[in-house]
Amino acid sequence: MPRIRPTLVLCLLPLLTGCLVHTHRVKQAKLPTIVRDATADGLVQEVNRMNGGLQSLSAAVDFQASVGGASKGKVTDYTALSGFILLRKPDTVHVLGLVPVVRTRAFELASDGKTFELLIPSQNKVIEGTNAVTKPSAHPLENLRPGLFFDAMILRRIGPADLVTLTKATATHDTPGEQESLSVPEYALSVVRRKENSQELIPERVIHFSRVDLLPFRVESYDQAGAVETEADYAGWEDFGGVQYPKTITLKRPLEEYQIVITISKLTVNSELTDAQFEVKLPEGVQVQKLP
Numbered sequence: 001m002p003r004i005r006p007t008l009v010l011c012l013l014p015l016l017t018g019c020l021v022h023t024h025r026v027k028q029a030k031l032p033t034i035v036r037d038a039t040a041d042g043l044v045q046e047v048n049r050m051n052g053g054l055q056s057l058s059a060a061v062d063f064q065a066s067v068g069g070a071s072k073g074k075v076t077d078y079t080a081l082s083g084f085i086l087l088r089k090p091d092t093v094h095v096l097g098l099v100p101v102v103r104t105r106a107f108e109l110a111s112d113g114k115t116f117e118l119l120i121p122s123q124n125k126v127i128e129g130t131n132a133v134t135k136p137s138a139h140p141l142e143n144l145r146p147g148l149f150f151d152a153m154i155l156r157r158i159g160p161a162d163l164v165t166l167t168k169a170t171a172t173h174d175t176p177g178e179q180e181s182l183s184v185p186e187y188a189l190s191v192v193r194r195k196e197n198s199q200e201l202i203p204e205r206v207i208h209f210s211r212v213d214l215l216p217f218r219v220e221s222y223d224q225a226g227a228v229e230t231e232a233d234y235a236g237w238e239d240f241g242g243v244q245y246p247k248t249i250t251l252k253r254p255l256e257e258y259q260i261v262i263t264i265s266k267l268t269v270n271s272e273l274t275d276a277q278f279e280v281k282l283p284e285g286v287q288v289q290k291l292p
Helices: 006-017 040-052 146-153
Strands: 028-030 056-069 074-077 081-088 092-098 105-111 115-120 125-130 163-173 180-194 201-210 216-222 228-240 243-253 258-269 287-290
Touching: 040 163, 040 180, 040 201, 081 146, 092 146, 105 146, 146 228, 146 243, 228 258
Parallel strands: 028 180, 125 287
Antiparallel strands: 056 074, 056 081, 056 258, 081 092, 092 105, 105 115, 115 125, 163 180, 180 201, 201 216, 216 228, 228 243, 243 258
16 A cells, blocks of 8 residues: 655645635525516517507607717716607607707607608708618717617517527626625527528527516617627516506617616507607708718
8 A cells, every 4th residue: 555645645634624715605695585487488478468468659758868888988978858759550650859948859750660750950950761770870879760769668579480499597686785685587588580591590689587577677689790789678667557567668779889768757558649640840941861
C-alpha cells in the first residue's frame, strides 16, 4: 500500500475540514399561493378569445415618450401628453396627442390599414406614406406607424396554421427592505413559422403569461433577422365596463431606442365608430412630406 506524503495531506486538509467554504445568507424566494396550469392549446384559445372580444376600442390616455439608450449614450424624456386612441378592426387606427394645458394638437396619426398620415402641427407638416417603414427617419418618433399601436392594444389572433411552443420559467424579483424575494412563475408561448424549404423555425412573437392569473404581461415581436423589434409590456389589469384590460401599456422599440408609455384613464369597447372619426383634419397651407 503506497504511503501518502505528509505534504499532500496538509494540502488536502483545508478542503476536507471545510476551512475554504464560506456560507452567506440570501433572501428566500416567496412563491405565490396560487399557481395556475395551462396548455399551449389553452393559451392559444385565450389569446383568440381576447382578440375576438374586441371589435373596436376608444381610450382616453396619457402618453410618455422617451428616446435614446446605450448606443446614443443618452435618453431624452418628452413632456407627457394626454390624448385619445381609436381602433377598429380589421386595422383602422386614429391616435391624437394633446399639448398640456392648452390642449391643442401635438400630433395626430391615422391609418386605413394601408397608408397613414402623421400630422405634426408644431412643424406645420404632415407625413404621408405606407404602413411599412421603407426608409427610416433619423428621428425615431417619425418612424411611428399605426400598426404598432394596434398590435399592442389588441392582441393578434394565433391562426390554426401557426406553430407554437410552450415553456415554463420563474423570474425572481428583489424588493428593497423586504426579507423575501418574490418568485413569479410564467409561461412563454412562442409563435413560430417554418422557413420555406428548410428545417429552420423563424420566431414571430413570444407571449408571456403570469401563472398567477394567466394574463399576458409581455409580448415580444421579432423582425426578419430574428431580433426583438417591438416589446409591449402590460400592467395593472382592471375591469373597464366588464372587460379586463391593462391600465398601462409600455411600447419599446429596442433597435430604434425609443419607448412610449400609454396610461389608460377611460376605455370603451365595441362602440360604433364612423369613418369620419378616423380622418385627420389638415390645416390650410400644411407642408406635405411623402415617404417613398
